[in-house]
Amino acid sequence: MALPAEMPADLHKAITLFCEKDPEDLQLNDVLGVTEIMALCLRDLFATEDTPIFSSAVMMAAYVRGARERLKNVRPASLRDEDLPLAREELEAIVAHTEEATNTIMELAETMMGLDPEESNYSETVNDSLMQIFEACAFQDITGQRAGKVADTITTTSEQISVVASVLGSAHDKTVGPAEETEEEARRRENLLHGPQSGSQAITQDEVDEMINQDDIDSLFD
Amino acid sequence: MSVDTSMQVLVVDDYKTMIRIIRNLLKQLGFNNVDDAADGSAALEMMRARKYGLVISDWNMEPMTGFELLKEVRSDEKLKATPFIMVTAESKTENVIAAKKAGVNNYIVKPFNAATLKGKLVTVLGDF
Numbered sequence: 614m615a616l617p618a619e620m621p622a623d624l625h626k627a628i629t630l631f632c633e634k635d636p637e638d639l640q641l642n643d644v645l646g647v648t649e650i651m652a653l654c655l656r657d658l659f660a661t662e663d664t665p666i667f668s669s670a671v672m673m674a675a676y677v678r679g680a681r682e683r684l685k686n687v688r689p690a691s692l693r694d695e696d697l698p699l700a701r702e703e704l705e706a707i708v709a710h711t712e713e714a715t716n717t718i719m720e721l722a723e724t725m726m727g728l729d730p731e732e733s734n735y736s737e738t739v740n741d742s743l744m745q746i747f748e749a750c751a752f753q754d755i756t757g758q759r760a761g762k763v764a765d766t767i768t769t770t771s772e773q774i775s776v777v778a779s780v781l782g783s784a785h786d787k788t789v790g791p792a793e794e795t796e797e798e799a800r801r802r803e804n805l806l807h808g809p810q811s812g813s814q815a816i817t818q819d820e821v822d823e824m825i826n827q828d829d830i831d832s833l834f835d
Numbered sequence: 836m837s838v839d840t841s842m843q844v845l846v847v848d849d850y851k852t853m854i855r856i857i858r859n860l861l862k863q864l865g866f867n868n869v870d871d872a873a874d875g876s877a878a879l880e881m882m883r884a885r886k887y888g889l890v891i892s893d894w895n896m897e898p899m900t901g902f903e904l905l906k907e908v909r910s911d912e913k914l915k916a917t918p919f920i921m922v923t924a925e926s927k928t929e930n931v932i933a934a935k936k937a938g939v940n941n942y943i944v945k946p947f948n949a950a951t952l953k954g955k956l957v958t959v960l961g962d963f
Binding site: 712715716719722723726804805806807808809810815816817818820821824825 | 852855856859862863894895897900902903923924925926927928930931932935939941942943944945947951
């Protein structure tokens with residue numbers, strides 16, 4: 614595509630570089646870069662006249678500059694290649710460590726449960742088992758630290774997504790719905806629960822009991 | 836009538852640790868004959884092969900959930916009278932209602948303690 618000769622040199626250069634790029638490799642920042650130069654050229658072109666085009670060009674240039682500034686600290690590659698895989702590893706380690714500690718504690722409890730208090734070594738075995746239970750409970754410190762790292766990654770990810778969403782203008786856009794649900798996701802949604810709830814969302818055992826004991830509850834929901 | 840603690844109990848959960856916890860609690864309460872299954876379909880197969888006096892089942896399992904197991908049990912002439920206690924970590928009102936409508940005898944929210952389990956067993960089976 615031939616570009617007009619009278620085009621400002623900066624814009625000419627930016628568009629040439631833009632067009633030379635593989636469309637697959639184009640990034641939002643490339644688009645913003647060209648848009649900013651275009652907006653600045655428009656602004657300069659209409660600077661002598663007080664026209665809506667001039668005002669729009671000024672606004673557009675300011676918006677693009679602001680967007681580029683906000684995106685400066687977004688590091689999707691770092692999130693994808695380092696932070697999120699690391700968070701996954703931390704979670705897997707938490708599950709493994711918790712399981713190991715639980716098994717150790719239960720084995721010791723089962724040992725104590727099977728002891729005969731009349732046996733001569735009863736007291737010694739119980740004391741040894743209790744000490745090992747205390748030691749196994751150290752898992753909470755380690756898993757707590759790991760969980761803290763995962764929480765930090767979630768916060769960083771959330772902040773970076775918010776920046777991108779605000780640049781794209783979708784941060785408060787309720788019309789932007791979730792991605793289309795796959796068949797497997799629908800099946801899981803219909804059949805499986807979501808696991809433990811946080812304190813504010815969960816209902817208590819007493820409230821569950823009340824519902825279970827309410828004889829006419831079925832008729833209320835028919 | 837007192838409860839026959841020698842009855843066969845089936846614990847259904849996909850977490851071995853939870854099965855072990857419930858098994859130990861049941862043992863402390865005097866129930867020593869406990870079988871386990873990792874999901875609803877395995878449990879159903881076991882129930883069709885052997886008579887169980889009580890089923891304690893988790894909800895979240897695959898391929899067959901505890902809720903689906905409950906519905907299967909209640910629609911099976913031979914199994915439908917089996918006492919069934921649901922145990923889940925999620926305690927949403929709609930889930931409790933769904934389980935009740937499907938015929939659950941009681942519903943326990945995880946995490947729970949021995950006293951809660953015993954209380955539910957007494958409610959469902961009678962004093963022991």
